[in-house]
Amino acid sequence: MHIGRRAFNQGLAGSIASGIVGSSAAAARSYRGPNVIIVRFGGGVRRAETIAGQTTYAPYLLNVLARRGTLIPNLTIDQLQDVDTSHAEGTLNILTGRYKSYTKVGAQGLAPLLEPDQPTLFEAVRKAFDIPAHQALLVNGEDRPQEEYLTYGGHKHFGVAYRSEVIGLYRYKLHKFRRILEDNKAPEDVLVAARKQLDELTAHDFRNTASHTSGVMQGFWDNWREQYGDTGLKNPRGDRLLTELAVRAMRQLKPQLMMINYQDPDYVHWGNASHYTRAIAIIDQGLKQLVAAADSQPAYRDRTVFAIVPDCGRDANPLMSVPYQHHFNSRSAHEIFALLLGPGIARGKVLDKPVDQTSIAATVGAIMGFRMRAAEGRVLSEILT
Numbered sequence: 544m545h546i547g548r549r550a551f552n553q554g555l556a557g558s559i560a561s562g563i564v565g566s567s568a569a570a571a572r573s574y575r576g577p578n579v580i581i582v583r584f585g586g587g588v589r590r591a592e593t594i595a596g597q598t599t600y601a602p603y604l605l606n607v608l609a610r611r612g613t614l615i616p617n618l619t620i621d622q623l624q625d626v627d628t629s630h631a632e633g634t635l636n637i638l639t640g641r642y643k644s645y646t647k648v649g650a651q652g653l654a655p656l657l658e659p660d661q662p663t664l665f666e667a668v669r670k671a672f673d674i675p676a677h678q679a680l681l682v683n684g685e686d687r688p689q690e691e692y693l694t695y696g697g698h699k700h701f702g703v704a705y706r707s708e709v710i711g712l713y714r715y716k717l718h719k720f721r722r723i724l725e726d727n728k729a730p731e732d733v734l735v736a737a738r739k740q741l742d743e744l745t746a747h748d749f750r751n752t753a754s755h756t757s758g759v760m761q762g763f764w765d766n767w768r769e770q771y772g773d774t775g776l777k778n779p780r781g782d783r784l785l786t787e788l789a790v791r792a793m794r795q796l797k798p799q800l801m802m803i804n805y806q807d808p809d810y811v812h813w814g815n816a817s818h819y820t821r822a823i824a825i826i827d828q829g830l831k832q833l834v835a836a837a838d839s840q841p842a843y844r845d846r847t848v849f850a851i852v853p854d855c856g857r858d859a860n861p862l863m864s865v866p867y868q869h870h871f872n873s874r875s876a877h878e879i880f881a882l883l884l885g886p887g888i889a890r891g892k893v894l895d896k897p898v899d900q901t902s903i904a905a906t907v908g909a910i911m912g913f914r915m916r917a918a919e920g921r922v923l924s925e926i927l928t
């Protein structure tokens with residue numbers, strides 16, 4: 544199945560390049576609604592360190608940003624059998640509006656490769672509207688090529704033709720080594736090393752989605768390379784890099800739907816609690832930069848909805864040798880939150896009742912003007928003005 548799919552994608556990539564697929568997308572309506580930026584407050588965070596006033600490491604989120612929108616302090620991941628409270632799983636709950644709507648198609652180390660069975664928000668918005676792939680954008684962590692899988696699924700009416708574009712250091716490295724080889728001006732040892740590294744990176748491109756990029760994306764990465772060079776030492780790293788990429792994308796690509804997959808609180812798996820709390824503070828700073836970027840640009844000011852939501856929570860068991868795990872199905876690993884703000888969202892409101900994580904997709908669909916037909920979660924109409 545895997546090989547067949549790859550071959551299929553290769554054929555389709557050819558169709559995209561020749562414009563066959565593009566012509567059908569052109570029949571869709573042009574998009575006039577608000578931009579939506581989904582911030583995955585990811586890597587698994589508990590309410591205690593985010594939205595609890597006495598113990599938060601995210602003061603901007605809680606004390607400043609929450610006043611501009613509706614806080615949902617009681618968002619939960621349903622206690623269903625076999626629901627894993629983890630990163631790819633939670634991300635797909637957010638993107639499909641369903642629980643367990645994915646198939647495991649492989650693994651990369653410990654991380655599962657999950658393919659959504661129902662359309663993601665990216666596919667749905669691109670099917671409903673004439674939005675190019677680079678304006679339905681996923682900003683991914685540098686060490687998570689498995690999240691390349693999250694951009695489209697195997698649903699027969701959606702799929703690869705409606706996938707999002709992805710930016711992240713993985714994509715940049717692919718671009719850089721291709722350019723070095725195309726230019727063919729570097730010393731022989733540099734060319735040999737570039738060929739080797741490109742082959743290694745391409746081996747992670749399980750779905751063959753990164754083999755063809757548009758001229759717009761090549762321009763984005765050429766510009767990045769001009770500023771930061773080839774060493775990888777000058778650009779920010781970790782979740783600060785995701786903020787930098789997202790802010791740059793807002794200036795240069797103007798995405799209308801963008802998801803930023805923050806992830807660094809997950810470094811707590813190494814056993815050091817301060818990795819977790821420091822990472823939360825860095826995401827909080829990232830939120831401040833993202834909102835400032837939106838507030839300062841005509842394309843985004845007063846016409847951008849932010850939806851901030853964790854992928855999963857974390858354990859509250861102080862007796863664990865490594866605290867803050869999230870794989871044991873404990874209650875607090877299911878307890879998360881959401882904050883939505885922007886035009887059309889009630890300001891300074893707290894929606895204090897249980898809401899499912901799967902309601903985010905349905906609500907984002909309603910805000911953008913399409914229906915997430917397969918979503919199990921409901922549209923949160925009480926937060927819409």
Ligand SMILES: [Zn+2]
Pocket residue numbers: 586587630809812869
């Ligand atoms: Zn984890």
